[in-house]
Amino acid sequence: MKNLTKEKRDRLLITAGATLVAVVALYYVLISRQQSAAVAMSKQINEQRLKVSSAERLVAATTEIKRNLELANQKVSSIEEGMASGDMYAWVIQTVGRFGAERKVEIPQFSREVLTDVGIFPKFPYKAAVFNVRGVAYFHDLGRFLADFENSFPFARVQNVEMEAAGSSAATVTSDTEKLSFRMEIVTLINPNVR
Secondary structure, rough: EEEEHHHHHHHHHHHHHHHHHHHHHHHHHHHHHHHHHHHHHHHHHHHHHHHHHHHHHHHHHHHHHHHHHHHHHHHHHHHHHOOOOOOHHHHHHHHHHHHHHHHHOOOEOOOOOOOEEOOOOOOOOOOOEEEEEEEEEHHHEEEEHHHHHHHHHEEEEEEEEEEEEHHHHOOOOOOOOOEEEEEEEEEEEOOOOOO
């Protein structure tokens, strides 16, 4: 560079500077865009691979899902078999009366059913029947009856339980002062598949 004239040296420096600016501009304009496009494409490829693997898992699990659906339908059908249907009054006397007798709970009074809607979910396929029940039992037997009843009948529940000493109630007269007179409501779902 010492042998070059000032004019040639300036031209060479300007050419080198312009070349450097052109290379940097080309890098930012072309290469960095290509790199960001490549990163975006790589991200899309990974997302699509995840979707494909998820879909493959679902396809592989369809037999298990079908089997679980079939088991759930069988369970619902077996539960529906125990639900109230037909003559509701006869059902409550037979079912609840027998269940109470097995647990030493005397239930001599059953009211007729009062049909209601179940307001839990929209388009719920079941209607409900409410029965008022009166009886007499020892406290421990009544507690066991209530616990066993709600565990044995998943489609029914007991509500509004009222208890008092059996001797003080006019509806249930008993000589045993240890017994309780009770009044409660039993709410049960009605099987929609049986008419």
